[in-house]
Amino acid sequence: xxxxxxRPLRADARRNREKILSxxxxxxxxxxxxxxxxxxxxxxxxxTGTLYRNFPTRELLIEAAYRNExxxxxxxxxxLLVAMPPREALRAWMGRFIDYATAKxxxxxxxxxxxxxxxxxxxxxxxxxxxxxxxxxxAATATGSIRSDIxxxxxxxxxxxxxxxxxxxxxxxxxxxxxxLTLDGLRYGTAH
Numbered sequence: 001x002x003x004x005x006x007r008p009l010r011a012d013a014r015r016n017r018e019k020i021l022s023x024x025x026x027x028x029x030x031x032x033x034x035x036x037x038x039x040x041x042x043x044x045x046x047x048t049g050t051l052y053r054n055f056p057t058r059e060l061l062i063e064a065a066y067r068n069e070x071x072x073x074x075x076x077x078x079x080l081l082v083a084m085p086p087r088e089a090l091r092a093w094m095g096r097f098i099d100y101a102t103a104k105x106x107x108x109x110x111x112x113x114x115x116x117x118x119x120x121x122x123x124x125x126x127x128x129x130x131x132x133x134x135x136x137x138x139a140a141t142a143t144g145s146i147r148s149d150i151x152x153x154x155x156x157x158x159x160x161x162x163x164x165x166x167x168x169x170x171x172x173x174x175x176x177x178x179x180x181l182t183l184d185g186l187r188y189g190t191a192h
Contacts, residue, residue, distance in 0.1 A: 016044070016046050016050055016054075017054055018068075019044040019045060019046060020040065020041070020044045020046060020050070020051055020054060020055070020061070021064060021065045021068040022044075022065075022068075023040050023043045023044035024040050024044075024061050024062070024064075024065040025065045025066075025068075025069055025103045025106075025107060026043075027039065027040050027043060028062060028065065028106070028107045028110040029102075029103060029105075029106025029107055030106070032109045032110060033109050033110055033113055035110075037051055037052070037055075037058060037061065038051075040061070058113075059113065059114045059117050059119060062107065062110045062111060062113070062114045062121070063114050063119055063121045065107070066104065066107060066111060066114075066121045067121060069100050069103050069104070070100065070125055070128060070129075071128075072096075072100075073093075073096055073097060073099075073100040073129070073132070074128045074129060074131065074132040075132075076092075076093060076096050076132075077089070077093055077132035077133070077135050077136050078135065080092050080093055080136070081135065081136065081139050085143070085145070086136065086139035086140035086142070086143050086145060087140050087143070087145035087146060087183070089136055089139065089140075090136045090137065090139075090140050090146070090183065091179065091180075091183050093132070093133075093136055094159060094179045094182070094183065095176070095179060097129075097159050097163070098159075098162065098163055098166075098167065098172070098175045098176075098179065101159075101160070101163030101164075101167050102163070102167050102168065102169060102172075105163070105167050105168070126156075129156065130152050130153070130156060133152045133155055133156060134152045137150065137152055137155060140186075145187075146183075146186040146187065147186050147187070150186055158182050159179075159182075162175055162178045162179060162182065163175070165178070166178060
């Protein structure tokens with residue numbers, strides 16, 4: 001992360017920014033547009049001045065919180081592929097996709113307010129997710145651990161469907177079962 005002048009953020013400033021963003025996702029999901037920025041600062045363990053220095057407006061905070069969740073999801077793909085076999089990495093990423101979708105659904109009203117202000121927080125979202133998903137599917141296909149006839153668009157549609165059907169926090173067990181079922185459906189060679 002860098003400052004507006006292009007200089008890297010100090011480690012403590014980077015940690016504060018991360019705390020603000022992760023707290024904002026949770027609080028906007030819980031309280032919607034009624035969430036007070038001062039409450040977010042307090043919950044994140046930072047002063048209101050720190051919050052406003054990083055995010056001068058509510059819309060900038062909401063957009064940054066959403067983009068941070070998106071980046072965390074997409075940046076996880078190569079990290080997971082280094083840490084575990086491709087099929088396991090794909091399954092771990094699928095779980096993270098549900099986390100991302102749950103946060104996005106919880107922030108729906110706040111995100112709509114950002115869109116209404118003329119900003120598109122979703123610009124490039126699908127492209128970034130498809131790149132991450134493609135790398136995971138390609139790695140798993142190369143090892144023969146999943147079938148080769150599934151496109152990233154198909155997998156994205158399946159994950160989106162699971163998120164829409166079971167994306168609430170209280171539905172997480174069902175979402176996990178559906179993710180396992182989906183991954184099991186990818187198991188056997190190529191389609192006949």
